[in-house]
Each structure stands twice: as structure tokens, then as C-alpha cells.
Amino acid sequence: MIFGLTFEYSKEMSGVVHTNTAELFLVGQDASNMTGNPAGVCYPTTTEEVQDAVRWARANGVAFIARGAGTGLAGGAIPTEGSLVISLTKMNRIRNIDIHRRTAWVEPGVLNADLSRHTSQFGLHFAPDPSSQQSCTIGGNVANNSGGPHCLSEGVTSAHILSLEVVLPSGEVCVFDSENSLFDLRGAFIGSEGMFGIATAIEVRLLQNPPHVSTMVVGFSSVHAGAMAVSSIISSGIIPSALEMMDAPITRAVEEYVHAGFPLDAAAMLIVEIDGLEHSVSHGSREVKEIVMRSGATSFTVAQSPVERALIWKGRKTAFGAIARIQPNYYLHDTVVPRKKLAEVLSRVTQIADEERLQVMNVFHAGDGNLHPILMFDKRIDGVMDRVHRAGAEIVRVSLEAGGVLSGEHGIGLEKRDFMRWMFSENDLMFQQKLRSAFDPDGISNPHKVLPRGSGCADIASIPPGSWV
Ligand SMILES: Cc1cc2nc3c(=O)[nH]c(=O)nc-3n(C[C@H](O)[C@H](O)[C@H](O)COP(=O)(O)OP(=O)(O)OC[C@H]3O[C@@H](n4cnc5c(N)ncnc54)[C@H](O)[C@@H]3O)c2cc1C
Numbered sequence: 001m002i003f004g005l006t007f008e009y010s011k012e013m014s015g016v017v018h019t020n021t022a023e024l025f026l027v028g029q030d031a032s033n034m035t036g037n038p039a040g041v042c043y044p045t046t047t048e049e050v051q052d053a054v055r056w057a058r059a060n061g062v063a064f065i066a067r068g069a070g071t072g073l074a075g076g077a078i079p080t081e082g083s084l085v086i087s088l089t090k091m092n093r094i095r096n097i098d099i100h101r102r103t104a105w106v107e108p109g110v111l112n113a114d115l116s117r118h119t120s121q122f123g124l125h126f127a128p129d130p131s132s133q134q135s136c137t138i139g140g141n142v143a144n145n146s147g148g149p150h151c152l153s154e155g156v157t158s159a160h161i162l163s164l165e166v167v168l169p170s171g172e173v174c175v176f177d178s179e180n181s182l183f184d185l186r187g188a189f190i191g192s193e194g195m196f197g198i199a200t201a202i203e204v205r206l207l208q209n210p211p212h213v214s215t216m217v218v219g220f221s222s223v224h225a226g227a228m229a230v231s232s233i234i235s236s237g238i239i240p241s242a243l244e245m246m247d248a249p250i251t252r253a254v255e256e257y258v259h260a261g262f263p264l265d266a267a268a269m270l271i272v273e274i275d276g277l278e279h280s281v282s283h284g285s286r287e288v289k290e291i292v293m294r295s296g297a298t299s300f301t302v303a304q305s306p307v308e309r310a311l312i313w314k315g316r317k318t319a320f321g322a323i324a325r326i327q328p329n330y331y332l333h334d335t336v337v338p339r340k341k342l343a344e345v346l347s348r349v350t351q352i353a354d355e356e357r358l359q360v361m362n363v364f365h366a367g368d369g370n371l372h373p374i375l376m377f378d379k380r381i382d383g384v385m386d387r388v389h390r391a392g393a394e395i396v397r398v399s400l401e402a403g404g405v406l407s408g409e410h411g412i413g414l415e416k417r418d419f420m421r422w423m424f425s426e427n428d429l430m431f432q433q434k435l436r437s438a439f440d441p442d443g444i445s446n447p448h449k450v451l452p453r454g455s456g457c458a459d460i461a462s463i464p465p466g467s468w469v
Contacts (some may be wrong), residue, residue, distance in 0.1 A: 108139025
């Protein structure tokens with residue numbers, strides 16, 4: 001008897017489901033601050049083994065949850081009590097690459113960075129590049145419709161998925177693509193956070209590596225000036241391949257250990273990258289320089305070599321690791337605001353953190369208005385989590401009031417489920433629930449996520465909420 005459910009394995013599941021405490025502890029967490037209590041975890045290596053696990057779960061009335069690398073920040077991979085975790089980490093083969101079509105079929109457990117590392121021999125890459133790309137999986141990217149610094153010009157994951165092989169919650173296998181079916185269901189599945197079934201094979205679009213790249217680091221004496229420069233660049237018609245902002249506290253924390261040459265005297269800095277043909281890169285970079293100087297830039301440097309460029313991106317993409325030097329815990333938020341409201345909302349974020357006596361840092365995808373305020377704290381301090389959650393809810397409220405949205409890329413999961421009514425009408429939620437029920441009538445696949453309680457939710461009733469509520 002485990003967490004109130006008896007796991008009576010059929011022949012094919014015997015020895016396949018692991019129930020030891022250490023493994024369950026590990027798969028009971030993700031990169032959010034939540035935990036869950038699964039009853040078992042299995043590691044299928046083929047689509048058929050995923051089907052076996054799903055069919056077994058279904059026959060036994062046990063909820064199941066797909067898991068990639070567990071780097072999700074919204075609690076999407078937190079298992080509900082007594083559920084079966086289906087970890088895709090062993091389905092990690094790149095099945096084939098078609099250089100002429102610039103496509104690849106991959107298994108869901110392939111790591112994002114491994115795919116581009118592998119295809120670089122052909123001068124190709126997979127465009128979505130989350131900062132977690134060294135560890136997150138393509139399956140997780142699909143389920144969360146993930147973004148990354150270079151999605152500003154190339155588009156997020158949904159723009160790069162051509163076909164999906166999915167094990168539905170019924171245990172059947174379906175292929176979703178644009179060519180062989182009447183309805184193109186890729187759009188419904190991408191971003192469905194594991195609630196519509198499990199992606200077992202994914203056909204991705206690959207892009208040619210840009211022939212020329214210019215990476216600029218620009219310092220400003222205020223966050224306001226940096227934010228205004230972001231608006232000016234985009235409204236001039238230039239779409240950089242990446243346009244990222246870091247405030248002074250995170251710049252200092254990163255520079256101390258990466259030594260990327262970031263401006264330590266700046267209140268905010270931008271990383272602006274332009275890529276393409278030589279002529280357009282040099283023209284675009286000149287224009288960017290003129291715009292940021294007009295916007296009050298206090299420093300402007302350009303990476304002089306691939307090594308310098310790599311160091312800048314190392315600084316940006318490992319920024320979250322730098323936080324450990326300051327506080328043991330952090331809560332990374334994700335909302336989107338209109339670009340012209342960036343400065344105003346950032347100053348409200350600072351006020352909110354001050355009111356709750358929390359330190360805050362900002363490192364984010366400024367070009368698409370995707371904020372990532374990071375609240376830092378020591379969770380051993382009594383009552384600190386209440387302050388963190390209050391501040392988080394207020395950041396969400398302020399972003400929505402500014403005309404923004406709940407999430408830019410991390411998803412809704414458990415974290416934002418109860419904020420859904422702040423943004424969506426009952427009708428919106430009801431239709432989302434109907435779509436969910438069309439894929440999963442019994443609510444057995446990753447239950448209790450995304451859709452708030454009371455929105456006609458058909459999720460499996462026998463599973464009590466876990467410690468994540
Ligand atoms: C330091 C850090 C930086 C980050 N930076 C970014 C960023 O720049 N951009 C961004 O978008 N995100 C970012 N993230 C969030 C996270 O890395 C992404 O959401 C990522 O896509 C999750 O992938 P994963 O393999 O870890 O998925 P998991 O966390 O394991 O799962 C996430 C969700 O996907 C579902 N799922 C996983 N695999 C499958 C599958 N095969 N079929 C169906 N459902 C599945 C799970 O059930 C869950 O709901 C960051 C996270 C961290 C910790």
C-alpha cells in the first residue's frame with residue numbers, strides 16, 4: 001500500500017515501476033518551490049512501453065504524469081498524490097536528421113542543447129533556446145511551449161514543431177501534423193502541459209546557423225532608460241535576434257563569477273544581438289548603436305570574437321545560478337507586459353518586493369515584454385513563504401492591470417492555476433475544459449493543473465490534493 005493506493009502490477013509492469021523513497025522524492029519535485037507525492041515512477045524506452053504504462057494506469061484508476069527533466073518553474077511536473085510518474089529521460093535518441101528538409105525526428109527526452117550541439121555539424125540548430133537548455137527536454141519544451149532569448153525573431157516552440165506522435169490518455173497512439181489530418185491538432189497539444197497525453201516522438205524544424213552575428217552589451221544609468229531603449233529599438237522596425245535586460249543586482253552577481261565584462265556601474269544593461277548576412281548585420285548594429293545612444297546609453301561594447309560572445313551568453317544563461325551566492329532560495333516569476341509599460345511595471349515590482357521585505361532581481365526577455373522578477377529569500381525564516389506568495393500574486397495583478405498576460409513561457413501548472421479567473425472568463429475556461437475532456441475525458445493525465453477548480457473540471461476525483469495546494 002503506497003500513499004493510499006495499492007500498486008498491483010500486471011506482468012508487464014512488474015519490476016518496471018520503481019517505488020523507492022529516494023527516487024519518489026526526486027520525481028516529486030521540479031524547479032518550482034512545490035512538492036508532490038507520487039506512488040511510482042517508470043522509465044519507458046519506447047512508445048509501446050509508454051502505452052503499457054498509460055494503459056496500466058488507466059485500468060487501475062491511477063493518474064499519470066509525463067516528466068521531462070523537471071526544470072519547469074510553474075509546478076507542471078509536480079505529481080498529484082498517488083500518481084504514476086512516466087519519466088521520458090530514457091527516450092533520448094535523435095532518430096533521424098533530414099538535412100535537405102532541415103528537419104529531425106527526436107524522442108521527447110533529448111536535451112534541448114544536445115539537439116543543437118548535434119546538428120551544428122550540418123550548420124543547423126533548433127531555435128528555441130530556454131536558459132535551462134543544458135538540462136530541459138524537447139518534450140518539456142513542447143508541453144510548455146517554451147521560449148528563450150533567441151525566440152524574439154524566430155518564434156517560440158510552436159513555430160518549430162512539424163509533427164507529434166502522442167500516446168493519448170486512452171493508450172492509443174496518434175500523429176498530429178498539418179499534412180495528414182483534417183484538423184491540425186499540433187496547436188492544441190503544444191502548451192497543453194501534459195494534460196492531453198504524452199509526446200513520444202517529435203519532428204522539429206531546424207534553422208540554418210546565421211553566417212554573421214553581432215552581440216552588443218549596452219549600459220544605462222536607470223532601468224527606465226534601458227526599458228525606453230527597448231521600445232525604441234522595436235518601434236524602429238529592427239527585430240534583433242535577442243534583446244535581453246539585466247538589472248544592476250543580477251549583473252553584479254553574474255559578473256563576479258563569469259567575468260563577461262558586464263558594466264558594473266550601470267543600473268541596467270541590455271544584450272542586443274543581430275544576426276544574418278554581413279551587410280544587414282553591420283547596418284542593423286549601427287542603427288542599434290544610434291538608438292541606444294539617443295536613449296542615454298552610458299556604455300556600449302561589441303563582442304570581438306565567438307569566445308567573447310559565448311561568455312556574454314554564459315553570463316545571461318547562468319544568471320539564476322548566481323543567485324545562490326546571495327540567498328539560498330528564489331522564486332522566479334514570469335509575466336508579460338506591453339513593452340511601453342516595462343519601466344512602470346518594473347518600478348512597481350521593486351515597490352512590491354520592498355513592501356514584503358524581499359530582495360528582487362530582474363533578468364528577462366525585454367524584447368517581447370516577458371518579465372522574470374526573481375524574489376530571493378531563505379525559506380528557513382518563519383513566514384517568509386507567505387510574503388513570497390503575496391508578492392508573487394501582486395506582481396501578477398500589476399502585470400495584468402498593465403494589459404499583460406499571466407505567463408510568457410513557464411506555463412500555468414499549479415502556480416498560476418488559481419489566477420486563471422483574473423484573466424479568463426467562465427466561458428473561456430469552460431471551452432478550455434471541453435477541449436481537455438475531448439483528449440482526456442476522465443482527467444487522468446496530469447490532473448489538477450492549469451484549469452481552476454469549479455471550471456467544469458472533470459479531473460480524476462479519487463485523487464486527493466497533495467502538499468502542493
Ligand atoms: C534556470 C531556469 C531557466 C529557465 N529558462 C527558461 C527560458 O528561458 N524559457 C522558458 O520557456 N523556460 C525556461 N525555464 C523553464 C523550463 O526549463 C521549461 O519550461 C522547459 O521546457 C521544461 O522542460 P523539462 O524537460 O524540464 O519539463 P518538465 O519540467 O519535466 O515538465 C514540464 C511540463 O511538461 C510536461 N511534459 C514533459 N514531457 C512531456 C512529454 N513528453 N509529453 C507531454 N508532456 C510532457 C510535464 O507533465 C509538465 O507539465 C527555465 C527553468 C530554469 C530552472
